[in-house]
Amino acid sequence: MNVPVYRNEPFGDFSSSERRAGMQRALRSVNGQLGVRYPLVIDGERISTEETIASLCPAEPTKVVGYVSKATPELAARAVEVAHARFAQWRRVPVEDRVRIVLRAAALMRRRKEELAAWLVYEVSKSWVEADADVAEAIDFAEYYARQALHHQATSQPLLPWPGESNSLNYIPLGAGLAIPPWNFPLAITTGLVIAPLVVGNTLVLKPSSVAPVIAAKLVELLEEAGLPSGVVNYLPGSGAAVGDLLVDHPLTRFVSFTGSKEVGLRINERASIRQPGQLWIKRTILEMGGKDGIIVDESADLEAAAAGIVASAFGFQGQKCSACSRAIIVASVYDTMVERIAERTRALKLGNPTAPETFMGAVVDKAAFNKISGYIALGQEEGRLICGGEVVDHELLKDGGYFINPTVFADIAPDARLAQEEIFGPVLAIIKADDFEHALSIANNTEYGLTGGLYSQDFAHIARAYDEFHVGNLYINRKCTGALVGVQPFGGFNMSGTDSKAGGPDYVGLFTQAKVVTEKL
Ligand code: NAD
Numbered sequence: 001m002n003v004p005v006y007r008n009e010p011f012g013d014f015s016s017s018e019r020r021a022g023m024q025r026a027l028r029s030v031n032g033q034l035g036v037r038y039p040l041v042i043d044g045e046r047i048s049t050e051e052t053i054a055s056l057c058p059a060e061p062t063k064v065v066g067y068v069s070k071a072t073p074e075l076a077a078r079a080v081e082v083a084h085a086r087f088a089q090w091r092r093v094p095v096e097d098r099v100r101i102v103l104r105a106a107a108l109m110r111r112r113k114e115e116l117a118a119w120l121v122y123e124v125s126k127s128w129v130e131a132d133a134d135v136a137e138a139i140d141f142a143e144y145y146a147r148q149a150l151h152h153q154a155t156s157q158p159l160l161p162w163p164g165e166s167n168s169l170n171y172i173p174l175g176a177g178l179a180i181p182p183w184n185f186p187l188a189i190t191t192g193l194v195i196a197p198l199v200v201g202n203t204l205v206l207k208p209s210s211v212a213p214v215i216a217a218k219l220v221e222l223l224e225e226a227g228l229p230s231g232v233v234n235y236l237p238g239s240g241a242a243v244g245d246l247l248v249d250h251p252l253t254r255f256v257s258f259t260g261s262k263e264v265g266l267r268i269n270e271r272a273s274i275r276q277p278g279q280l281w282i283k284r285t286i287l288e289m290g291g292k293d294g295i296i297v298d299e300s301a302d303l304e305a306a307a308a309g310i311v312a313s314a315f316g317f318q319g320q321k322c323s324a325c326s327r328a329i330i331v332a333s334v335y336d337t338m339v340e341r342i343a344e345r346t347r348a349l350k351l352g353n354p355t356a357p358e359t360f361m362g363a364v365v366d367k368a369a370f371n372k373i374s375g376y377i378a379l380g381q382e383e384g385r386l387i388c389g390g391e392v393v394d395h396e397l398l399k400d401g402g403y404f405i406n407p408t409v410f411a412d413i414a415p416d417a418r419l420a421q422e423e424i425f426g427p428v429l430a431i432i433k434a435d436d437f438e439h440a441l442s443i444a445n446n447t448e449y450g451l452t453g454g455l456y457s458q459d460f461a462h463i464a465r466a467y468d469e470f471h472v473g474n475l476y477i478n479r480k481c482t483g484a485l486v487g488v489q490p491f492g493g494f495n496m497s498g499t500d501s502k503a504g505g506p507d508y509v510g511l512f513t514q515a516k517v518v519t520e521k522l
Pocket residue numbers: 180181182183184185189207208209210238239240241243244245248259260261262263264265267268288289290291321322323423425451491492493497498
């Protein structure tokens with residue numbers, strides 16, 4: 001099968017009046033489709049439940065983006081059984097046919113880029129630029145994993161010859177698994193978690209986040225339109241607590257592919273390790289979790305570039321990225337200058353409803369996030385010196401009740417303070433003073449996480465040490481620490497940041513396969 005060379009999907013250029021008009025049209029059109037009900041999809045059958053989950057618009061929480069049906073334990077068990085039953089057929093579909101469906105899905109996403117981005121603006125309060133990047137990444141995952149599957153499955157792997165025998169090694173799919181995505185890249189990560197396993201022949205139950213289930217329903221519709229047979233991906237929104245454990249524990253579940261918090265990831269890891277009655281295999285878990293990402297700035301750095309990179313990494317999408325910079329670790333000799341420059345750039349950020357093109361930061365995702373982040377801001381007043389932001393407004397007093405939090409910077413945070421150790425997942429940056437580069441490196445490595453990190457420096461000796469000693473899955477030198485591109489910067493973290501599966505990398509689809517060797521005596 002011949003497919004064009006993989007290229008990353010270009011980002012939308014909203015300085016073009018045509019693109020701006022297109023996005024405005026998409027926002028108007030999606031606004032007219034809000035509040036609709038979405039059923040579960042099990043084996044292609046639409047099932048509406050009495051109880052629903054309301055997905056709210058974070059910038060205007062009185063607006064319901066959509067109501068999705070909520071799985072009961074019985075329906076969750078049925079979804080796993082269906083995925084297990086459909087595996088027998090789907091695994092036999094030639095890889096080229098599976099790839100064709102995935103490439104069609106990518107083409108549909110490309111055609112509907114603005115519409116999908118508009119759903120993300122409403123459902124999780126992404127700015128236009130962030131929403132567009134989320135859709136581009138989803139397209140990239142589909143295109144990239146399709147090609148990886150062809151490469152991985154088309155031929156038998158090279159083995160050493162042995163006289164009188166034919167030997168072959170092939171990768172075969174695992175079975176029926178779970179895709180459990182977070183809400184913060186609800187199209188990109190969901191697409192990646194679904195496409196990679198299915199393109200190499202597995203079937204799935206997709207349990208989307210209850211905070212962003214509508215965009216996942218759109219993805220499932222789009223996969224059907226691309227020709228995916230019924231039962232290969234089963235759409236099963238439901239509460240993590242009520243059906244999450246049941247799905248993970250089910251004896252027919254073969255693997256769990258999860259991206260989300262450390263707490264839930266570890267819980268899945270523990271539960272999946274227990275053999276249930278009737279279970280034939282050791283469940284495979286692929287768990288990508290949180291971060292407490294730090295950027296170091298040393299005395300040789302381009303300070304303007306460092307301030308720009310830190311602010312972009314800390315406050316893009318309201319700091320709600322696993323890769324977000326939540327610690328700026330600055331050596332003493334440039335500390336005061338850097339604090340000033342970071343503050344200046346932070347104050348210039350535009351907070352507002354993300355339906356407006358000029359908005360840089362929208363609302364944080366929901367009331368629970370608002371309350372959690374507000375708690376950390378209150379704590380920051382005790383642990384450090386407030387530099388900017390920090391006003392915690394009771395969101396109910398705001399005009400439209402949106403969950404808006406000003407970008408907030410605290411300086412003089414101690415390396416072991418809670419603000420320097422715990423994942424806040426919001427627009428709060430802790431600045432930490434280090435004596436010198438050596439000290440900065442030890443502070444950077446001193447958390448339980450190890451996802452992204454950054455260094456701004458012109459000193460090649462420091463850069464070389466960071467290559468070797470800065471213990472994170474994705475290290476960035478002299479640029480921001482967010483925005484990994486599929487195929488270019490495969491993504492995944494060390495330690496409590498996860499199993500380092502490197503999404504968007506050459507080994508990823510292989511995680512959903514097992515190797516089978518056949519020896520035939522000639
Ligand atoms: P979360 O852990 O609260 O939820 C993630 C998913 O797990 C959701 O779909 C949720 O419904 C489900 N879930 C909850 N309880 C469950 C259970 N008992 N069994 C099975 N599933 C259950 O995380 P979130 O708030 O959606 O996302 C934010 C977190 O994700 C942050 O910690 C962030 O750093 C992390 N994240 C990591 C990466 C990465 O690549 N490492 C990428 C994005 C987000």
